[in-house]
Amino acid sequence: MESKILNKPIPEEGLSRVDGRLKVTGKAKYSAEYDVKGVCYGVMVGSTITKGNIKSIETKTAERAPGVLAVITYLNCPNIPGYHTDNQPDKGPLKIFIDDKIYFNGQPIALVIADTYERALFAASLVKADYTKDQHQTDLKANLSSGFSPSKAKDYLRGQEDAYKLAPVKIEHEYTLPTEVHNPMELHAIIACWDADDKITVWDKTQGVKSTQRVIAQAFKLPPENVQVTAPFVGGAFGAALRTWPHEIAAVAAAKLVKRPVKLVLSRADMFTSVGYRPHTWQKVGLGATADGKLVGITHEASGQTSVYENFTEGVVNISQLMYASPNVNTRYRIVPLNVNTPTPMRGPGEATGAYALESAMDELSYALNIDPIELRIRNHADSDPLSGKPYSSKFLKEAYQLGADKIGWSERSQKPGSLTKDGWLVGYGMGAGMFGAYRSNATVTARLMADGTLFLQTSVTDIGPGTGTAMASIAAESMGISPEKIRVELGDSALPPSPTQGGSQVTSTVGAAVFDACKELKDKFRQLDGGADSTDYTALLQKNKLQKLEVTTASKGSAAMNNYAAFSWSVHFIQVYVNPNTGVVKVNKAISVADAGHIVSPKTAASQIKGGSIMGIGMALMEEAVIDHRYGRLVNNNFADYHMPVQADIPQVEALFVNKPDPYLNPMGAKGMGEIATIGVAAAVANAVYNATGKRIRELPITPDKLI
């Protein structure tokens, strides 16, 4: 730490959430929950075909229905001046209501606005469209040959291509991940309220109030400062609210048309087709090694689906370039345009998809070599970044392997699959590792100490659940030497100082560092008031100097020294499963996740974040799959009864462990991100445990009972 810690106001187990009281009493307000005078309600109508054109659309009946204020379609949508082009690839998200073209099933064709939600919902059922249908394509596997290399992810080669094929021991397998949907519990929602012809306030579900401000300003040709975006509470997002989606633009346009505030809450079914998903991805991994387990070559190919109007690209194969010290590595990544909506990064984005394949393949190799899977990884441990050659800023992955192995009782595991049983169940152990870039970008924080000793911390970042506000309060409490109870954190408002979008595991590093820097500057100001002394009796100093408050606004960014290092967070996940040999039911009995995420600034919320990521990975491994009926190109399980996510009965006492050693370079707290690594590697750990229990290698997720019997 750059500055000495004055005292220890934070308990060992970490702070309870600073916004916890609001959340447990129902007082935390999410985007749809603001009582805006004169608000009316929007309900979306989706296309019932998958590709083609709207031949005609009948809205008269809906318009005549009680309480209906407007039915907006491409025929009457108010001009959105920022929409210059039609839906060409890589020109941003779907432009809503601009023409008669249908690219995917469920694509919005109308937005019904009425004075009550019930009336809007009923009227939406009255909108009828006739279509000219074209032959659609929604099946990834049937369209792999139409994949192409996107401009943002070129083929990679280190050493010799496909070197694994010549190695003494080699494996080569295909792995498939189905489409997974973020499904945060809060439905995406926006209230759009024009305050004047060129000024708007929106209460919106977004991970980035500043980015939403920019996108709405661009779409409606407004000065950004005339767009006020508010999101102090966000009910989960996991990537689904990283961008500003068509429904948000539609709500803003609708509010302009009806000259009233419009509230638009997506339905759960809408959530499957409107706000992205983790794309269905096919992968093939070839690994070659010497007989003593040194990797000779890695070849990793992947093809993921995208929409026909956007080239969605993610780092599926990157992990194979980065994770292990193999002299020969080549990767190929293709995207396959289909008649589906555009994917969007979902927690641990492409890396979680890639890690499922790579870490499953490493497990397969360990059996081929008859070497313990952890030992195999240690033999191929990368001591410096294989991609850039740079030293790591910090890496304690070996410690993480050890911590997790000890905790789960790895020594009880048998290298021979199917050899352990308990009470008639097959018992298996598996592990999988993960990594994700550790970043720090720019943020500005205002720190204001009031005469009553209250410290306000303000910045525009949103807290979608990881506990950003709690981490900020923890850092400030330690730095200023004041009780966390005296700290008020204000977030999620575009009028506050700039911060990055919540995502990419960078917020604690970035915003936390800005809090640290702001507190340092504030303390310096107090020190000047105090004639150079180091008192933490700030109220007395303010009183003595007849000041109501002392305030700093500090912009913070990383140092250039970071360019000399490769910075990553690391994780390793251990799973013990019970598999019923008769029914194929898989029960996760133990789940231990270990993170090397630098110094842990907020232990309680950090542990929750790791556990939650692990649970999302268990869902990925065992149950989650959005199913399209390719005859119609339509999702058949777009609800929680049919799209299975983990529930209480599926989940044991997941444990989170931390190496908890600071990264010396990334930021003054020594913290690295953990949101992504919490999930990256988990699905492989589960699949590997299932193999260890049963001897059955399931290479097509999810591992449902039918695949095991």
Added chain:
Amino acid sequence: MSDKKPCKSPDNEVLSGESRREFLKKSTLLTAIALTPGVAVKAAEGQWDEKLAGVFEKMLLHVEVNGVKHSLMVEPRVTLLDLLREQLDLTGTKKGCDHGQCGACTVHVDGHRVNSCLTLGVMVNDKKITTIEGLAKGDQLHPMQEAFLKHDGFQCGYCTPGQIMSAVACIREGHANSEGEIREYMSGNICRCGAYPNIVNAIQEVKDGGQTV
């Protein structure tokens, strides 16, 4: 549902948009015409029929929410969830799926947990509703709220009111006698952030603490 029907509701026939309008013209509006012919006929000509129908379609509802008695005119199709959120500004009760599949909308009706999205407002006539806003006694949190805070039984906080209402009921029902039983009886409340282990720990602590819930 109470036997006392505040006013007559339309039959249970499923009516499409067009026939619904016809139905209204023939029945409700005709009733109205019989009462005040001149005004109503004029209203029909000016497409006021729907507005009139809107009034006639509403039913009187007496309900006590968090100890406060309300007499409301509500459309029979309004769910208890939307009634709470959109008409009573009690937004602590959350909409996660609107299909009874996630539990975010859990409230207590006469002390029992129900999914308010699967309950029509008119079904709770003369009943007592407790929502998350009614659980604490002033500034003093309910033990379950305290336990959720202590054990970090949530992250984003969106499913939390439903989890807490369900957790309180889970103990009251006598379904919190082991970790396994808690998991089984709390499986109707989905948490996408994955706070499940912490939620179980919170419930166990309250159960073992023996406080009255």
